[in-house]
Amino acid sequence: MSKRKMKLSVEERIQIVENYLNGQSSINKTAQEAGVNWSTIKRWIAIYENEGPTGLLPTKKNRHYSKERKIEAVLDYLDGFEGLEAVTKKYGLRNKVQLQDWIKIYTTHGTFKSESGGSKVSQTKKFSLEERIAIVLYCIANNYDYSGTAVKYQVTYQNVYNWVKRYEKLGEAGLEDRRGHRKANQESRTPEEEAKIRIAQLEEKVKYQQMEIDLLKKVKELERRDWQKK
Known part of the structure; x- marks a missing residue:
């Protein structure tokens, strides 16, 4: 033994x-x-x-990273110019698992809370229809820069992506927040409109799931390359 x-x-x-x-x-x-x-x-x-x-040396508590620092590190990776190991080293992180956690939180939920060095997600801000339209138009005008738009408007990468796709498919109507009760002065949707929007929602769900799969594949591929270098 x-x-x-x-x-x-x-x-x-x-x-x-x-x-x-x-x-x-x-x-x-x-x-x-x-x-x-x-x-x-x-x-x-x-x-x-x-x-x-x-x-x-042993550490007694987690290191503190600002919300801005976390977002900067995540976007460096998502932009595709540097791998997990490079970004981890660049930002002085103790291991790539920490960066992977940040990536998962950011792409799924959005901004971080910086208190006590944690990576908890802050409460999501609500955006009006006019704000969503402005965000989408800015993203499109800047060559679909989802990362840059997310930082500029303090909105999640995933929301920017979804809003742009809905806008391209349904126009401004695709950016309306239909949750909760409808206002009295709003007209009811026709069955055709309901079906079109439902299809769009399902397509967006599939795209989101594919993004998560692609991200996981990217991480595994980088880990495989690291192993082959040994």
């Missing part, structure tokens, strides 16, 4: 990282000798490079 180290001291972690950085060992060999996963070694290296040896 192979002997496995259960827990490494801070000094041992620093030595492991420095041995790798000095070219004395590969990540896979180091991970095997230390009895930890190779991804753990990579995380230690990233922390060491960002914060120095003291970064490997």
Whole structure:
């Protein structure tokens, strides 16, 4: 039975990282000798490079990141210019799981709360029909820059995407908020209108699900490439 180290001291972690950085060992060999996963070694290296040896000291509480910082990191990744590892290192995050959590929250719900360093979603702002139209027209006029529009108007990436698609399919009527009771002066929809809008809603639901699938595939592909480099 192979002997496995259960827990490494801070000094041992620093030595492991420095041995790798000095070219004395590969990540896979180091991970095997230390009895930890190779991804753990990579995380230690990233922390060491960002914060120095003291970064490997135990932390008593989560680091604080502003809402703006989180959005900036997420959009850097979603724009497709940098992968998970690059963005994680660029923003000094301790591991890519943290970035993956931010991506999931942002694309699903929107803005973050920055209190206590958490990633809770803030309450969604309600936008009037006129505001939605302005947001859509701005996005279209700027070459469908969903990310930039989301930041400018403090609205979720997903909402911008959905509003643009509804506008292109149904016009301004597609941006109306039909939730709750209808106003007395509003005309009832015809069966044809109801069917058209229902079809559009189902299509948007499918598109949203496909976006989630594509995002997951992208993350897995980047992880696969990282593994092949080892």
